[in-house]
Amino acid sequence: MAEETIFSKIIRKEIPADVLYQDELVTAFRDINPRAPVHILVVPNKLIPTTNDVDTDDELALGRMITVAKKLAADEGIAEDGYRLIMNCNQHGGQEVYHIHMHLVGGRALGPMVVG
Numbered sequence: 001m002a003e004e005t006i007f008s009k010i011i012r013k014e015i016p017a018d019v020l021y022q023d024e025l026v027t028a029f030r031d032i033n034p035r036a037p038v039h040i041l042v043v044p045n046k047l048i049p050t051t052n053d054v055d056t057d058d059e060l061a062l063g064r065m066i067t068v069a070k071k072l073a074a075d076e077g078i079a080e081d082g083y084r085l086i087m088n089c090n091q092h093g094g095q096e097v098y099h100i101h102m103h104l105v106g107g108r109a110l111g112p113m114v115v116g
Contacts, residue, residue, distance in 0.1 A: 005099040007043050020075075021068050025061040028068055028104075037107025038076045038083070042069050049098040051089045069104045078106035084113070 010017040011027045018030040020040060031039040044061040048054055054062065066085070073079040083106030088095040 003049075003098065005047065005097050007041075007097060007099040007101065008047055011043070011045050020072060023064070025064045026068055028072055031103070035103075036105045036110065038073075038078050038105065040069075040072055040076075040104040041101045042072070042104060043099060043101040048100045050095065051087060051100055054100070065102050069102060072104055073106065076106070082106065084110050 006015070007027075009015045010019070010029060011022075013019075017032075019027060020030065021028040021042075024045070026042055026044055028040055028042040031041050033039075042065045044058065044065065046058065046061060048058060069085055070079070073083050083104060086103040086105065087100065
């Protein structure tokens with residue numbers, strides 16, 4: 001069984017967060033340490049530790065994450081200029097919370113996505 005995360009508590013509304021969207025599959029809220037003018041996390045309500053743990057049963061929630069990100073980008077006024085969707089996996093991928101999540105980042109030019 002996967003370990004409980006801070007995201008699980010946000011989903012259940014046990015700790016405060018600036019929740020922008022929630023339905024039966026996903027929850028979206030503002031990142032508490034934003035890296036851009038708009039930085040929103042979109043998470044599945046089901047605790048899935050990493051993308052390596054995704055199963056075919058999770059496809060609906062993962063698709064919903066993208067459609068919710070699209071909606072929020074429009075709501076935030078960044079859809080036309082563009083934005084970035086990022087998912088990190090495990091330590092070398094930069095994952096910090098082991099509950100998969102998508103970063104919706106935008107509001108300024110983000111530059112190239114090249115790693116040294």
